Amino acid sequence: MDVMNVGVLVSGRGSNLGALIEDASQAGAPYRIAAVVSNRLGVPALRRAAEADVAATVIERGAYADRHAQQRAIVEVLREHDCQLVVAAGFDQILHETVIQAFPQRILNIHPSLLPAFAGGLHAQADALECGVKIAGCTVHIVTAEVDGGPIVDQVAVPVLDTDTAERLAARILEQEHQMLPAAVRLFAEGRVRVEGRRVFID
Numbered sequence: 783m784d785v786m787n788v789g790v791l792v793s794g795r796g797s798n799l800g801a802l803i804e805d806a807s808q809a810g811a812p813y814r815i816a817a818v819v820s821n822r823l824g825v826p827a828l829r830r831a832a833e834a835d836v837a838a839t840v841i842e843r844g845a846y847a848d849r850h851a852q853q854r855a856i857v858e859v860l861r862e863h864d865c866q867l868v869v870a871a872g873f874d875q876i877l878h879e880t881v882i883q884a885f886p887q888r889i890l891n892i893h894p895s896l897l898p899a900f901a902g903g904l905h906a907q908a909d910a911l912e913c914g915v916k917i918a919g920c921t922v923h924i925v926t927a928e929v930d931g932g933p934i935v936d937q938v939a940v941p942v943l944d945t946d947t948a949e950r951l952a953a954r955i956l957e958q959e960h961q962m963l964p965a966a967v968r969l970f971a972e973g974r975v976r977v978e979g980r981r982v983f984i985d
């Protein structure tokens with residue numbers, strides 16, 4: 783079986799990158815992490831990539847004339863490593879058409895809420911508590927021009943407890959992210975994902 787090359791975009795802690803690296807290292811995994819691109823220098827995600835011997839490139843916004851030029855450089859790196867799927871795993875920039883069109887329906891994002899609830903913001907877990915919802919969770923979706931609005935690949939619900947703070951809730955959601963994201967990547971690597979409009983079907 784062909785092993786799919788996956789590129790991962792990161793900006794910070796990189797715990798989801800760690801989960802992907804770990805899963806890709808399992809015997810018979812249908813994908814490998816071929817490249818990591820960070821838009822920030824010196825973040826823990828880069829250390830994780832180095833420890834796993836994964837090629838990592840820093841492409842900072844400030845080093846380019848504008849966001850388009852920076853994101854064109856990101857596409858170039860992903861192409862150099864022959865990435866067939868791209869995962870935004872804690873990447874803190876909105877992806878421009880340049881990137882989306884280079885990888886049509888081949889970019890995944892992980893978001894710490896049950897979309898379309900609490901989309902867009904950086905504080906989805908705190909917003910969930912503020913709103914008083916009883917069920918929170920996380921979503922893997924395909925990236926389209928609509929921020930946090932692309933077809934949903936998978937979601938996991940996480941109950942909100944009376945004792946929750948934003949940090950505690952985020953930690954329990956993160957545990958689920960670390961399961962769900964590698965599982966979603968495997969589905970793509972196995973060619974089992976079919977998209978019809980906003981709906982995703984798993985064959």
Ligand code: GRF
Binds near residue numbers: 796872892893894
């Ligand atoms: C995660 O909560 C993810 O859902 C969100 O950003 C966070 C990234 O965490 N998009 P990490 O860098 O993977 O640890």
